[in-house]
Amino acid sequence: MWDAVLVAVALVDVRIHFAPDEPLRMVCALLAALVLPARRRLPSLTFLCALPSALVSDAVFATLAALYTLASLSRHRVLLAGCALAYAACDLTWWSWPAPEFLEPHESSALVTVTYSVATGAAPVFLGQLVQARRELSLRLDEISEARAHERLLLAQGVLARERAQLAREMHDVVSHQVSLIAVRAGALQVGSRDPGTREAASTIRRLSVQTLEELRHMVSVLRASGSRPTELTPQPSLADLRRLVDSSGIEAELRTDLPDDLPPAVQRAVYRTVQEALTNVRKHAPGATATIHLLRRGGTVHATVANTAPTRPALPLPGAHHGLVGLRQRAELLGGTVTSGPTPDGGYSLRLELPAEATT
Structure with missing residues (x-):
């Protein structure tokens, strides 16, 4: 047009x-x-x-x-x-x-005429350059708007990823811990009971618990796919909850600790989760074993060791995704510490945690 x-x-x-x-x-x-x-x-x-x-x-x-x-x-x-x-x-x-x-330079109208012609030629050039600058500025503003929208999207995705990663951690540390305990107790009841009805009920409970653990394993894998630095949810366990954890673990375990109660909350949570994961692994992979939990502070470092003896009976085939030790190492690294594990000479297993006593996250 x-x-x-x-x-x-x-x-x-x-x-x-x-x-x-x-x-x-x-x-x-x-x-x-x-x-x-x-x-x-x-x-x-x-x-x-x-x-x-x-x-x-x-x-x-x-x-x-x-x-x-x-x-x-x-x-x-x-x-x-x-x-x-x-x-x-x-x-x-x-x-x-x-x-x-x-035009002759000495003519009085020469300067006016030249100025007029040059100005007439320069005017469309300046106007065209101004329009070009305005167009480019509009494009830059559009790009900045798109970049900001993309940044907001990435921020929202980052928040969602952190929430999902933390949810996966909590499901593994809390829900899987309790369900695996139910499966172990149901398996023991199934083997030890002489009443057929009780054995059938225990078998059903154990089967459902195993299925639930398998579904939890899949859900944790999906949630961990977006992995991110976790943010802690409240309420969180502390060293004061260790005794209850050990007593309800279904394992003959000895707790020895001289850790002070004023350690940073992040350190207390890391110690608790390490003991919890170690006891869960003992129940799943070393039935009949006993465990020793030794917690101490040496200088500026907190040491937590959970060692178990060799199993006395075959392990029940409970599902697992092997995320527990990975999660413990990630948590320890965030706090500037380390987690090591491996078999012991007597056929058992040992899990060791070392953390700076003043670590926070």
Whole structure:
């Protein structure tokens, strides 16, 4: 639409400034008007085709329109300055074409005429550059808006990932711990009871517990897929809860501790979760074994060791995803500590945690 409007205005400009007995000038002016639709695809060529119109006549609308378009699309300022000066030179000599006569420097009107022609050529260049800068600024603002929207999306995804990772940790540390205890107790009842009804009920409880553990394992794997640095949920266990944990573990375990009660909450939680995971592994992989839990502070380091003897009967086939030790190591690393584990010479197993006593997270 705008192309048709520009061509129409340029033709009107030609009609106003030319008579039928000026064919050369008419052809140059018509050429300038008719090439305007190509100004966006070929801006430099369009301006060159329109420039003769400014040289042979004062029908300059098409030439100025082509110069404006070139300035709005090009970043080559030397080229634009040369085009503006070329237009000014043509505008100064058109009245005497084809034998151009230049103004005498001493003439009083020379400075005004030159200034007018240069300003006329510079105006579309400055306007085109201004439009180009405005367009680029609008694009930059759009890019900034998109970047901010993407940043907000990433932030929301990060928060969700941290929540999912923490939920996976809590499911493994708390829910799986309790369900595995139910499965172990049900298995012991199934083996030790002489009543057929009781044995059948215990078998059902154990089977359902195993299925629940398998489903929990799958859910924890899915939640851990978005892994992130966890944020702690409240309420959280502390050293004061260790005795209850050991007594309800279903394992013959000895707890020896001289840790003070004023350790940072993060350290207390790490110690609790380490003992909890170790006892869960003893129940699952070393039935009939006894355990020793030794907690002490030596200098600025907290040491927690959970060791168990060799199992006295075959382990029950309980499902596991092997995320427990991985989670303990991740938690310890966040606090600047380490977790090591391995078999003992007597056929048992030992899990050791070392943490800075003043660690926080």
